[in-house]
Amino acid sequence: MDSDRGGTHVPPRFVAAGVSENHEGNRTARDRLVQQRERDRARERRRRTLIVASAVVGVLGLAAVVGLIAAEAGKDDGGSGAGPAVAPSGATGEEALTLRVGPADAPSTLTIWEDFRCPVCAQFETAFRKTLHDLQSSGRIKVEYHLATIIDGNVGGSGSLRAANAAACAQDAGKFADYHDVLFANQPAESDDAFARNSKLIELAGKVEGLDTPAFRSCVEGGTHDSWVQKSNTAFGDGGFQGTPTALLNGESIFPSKDGQQISEANLKKWVAEANKGKEPAKVTPTPSAS
Known part of the structure; x- marks a missing residue:
């Protein structure tokens, strides 16, 4: 045993x-x-x-x-629109994803990526709006806006997409710059997806003279540029940018700093002056608009 x-x-x-x-x-x-x-x-x-x-x-x-969110933290699907991407009137650049404000032949270009729900984007606009308007109106820069929807992807909702579509509809009417400023000036709290309501976007259009028209309302309510916005958001992700806002002067990042100097109104003017040294400012022409 x-x-x-x-x-x-x-x-x-x-x-x-x-x-x-x-x-x-x-x-x-x-x-x-x-x-x-x-x-x-x-x-x-x-x-x-x-x-x-x-x-x-x-x-x-x-x-x-709370709004500067790394692109990797949460991504919208970005490329699954219901139909073909319909670019707004006057859109320029690669794949017509750029909305330009300022003279086309300005000696310097400021490229800005923004999300209409992004709190830091609104803070950036509040801090630098007057300076940007002055630089544009004097022909020293053109600003090329690109739209992203990363807040939708991070916290949920559809306000980034809906607001960007409405901004593109305003571009069709030749009113993008004014409506862009109105959206940021009336941005809800990040957790409040108020921009997801087309009625809210149409209400804010009333603050821009001549924008609230049947054509604008149809564009907003029909999501005419939704696929274009999603395509733009995909380009944002593919560009490897870290978050919104992203600001590039002639391709060089200037936000939150450049060459060890933090951005400010004075520094922004100085950087543009340095970039434009020896170059004549452009003659100011209207922003491209719908015929």
Whole structure:
């Protein structure tokens, strides 16, 4: 018998139980390791967000920054429109994804990527709107706007998409610049998806003289440029940009800083003057509009 050979005989049922308990312990350890890794990744994401937010607060001198969101944090599907991308009238650039404000032959180009739900975009516009208008009206720059919808992808809703479509509809009417400013001046809280309501977008169109027309309403309510907006958002993701707003002067990033200097109204004017040295300003012409 086994007991005559010395040692301890363990009944088979207890051997099986021991194996099961050991397996369960290994699985629990693996689960703890996975959970710890997730916590570490979340902590690192929060650390990066705080660093970026602190930089924006220092640059703009504004409190309560929550809107500069890394593009990787949450992405809209961006390319699955219900139909072909219909570019708004006067759109320019590669694949007609650019809405230009200012003279086409201005010596310098400021490229701006924005999301109408992005709080930091609204803060950027508030801080630099007058300076940008002055630089445009004096023929020193043209501003090329590109629209993104990353807030929809990050916090849910459709306000970024709906507002961008409405802005494109305003471009059809030759009123993009004015409506763009109205949207940012009346931006709801990031958690409030008020721009998802076409009625709200049409109401705000009443603040732009001549914009609230049957054609504009039909464009907004029908989502005429939805696929174009989604195509623009895809281009934003493909461009590898870190968040909105993104601002590039002649292709060089200037937000939140350039060459170690934080952006400010004075620095923005200085950078444009340096870029335009030896070049004549353009003659100011109207922004392209629908015929």
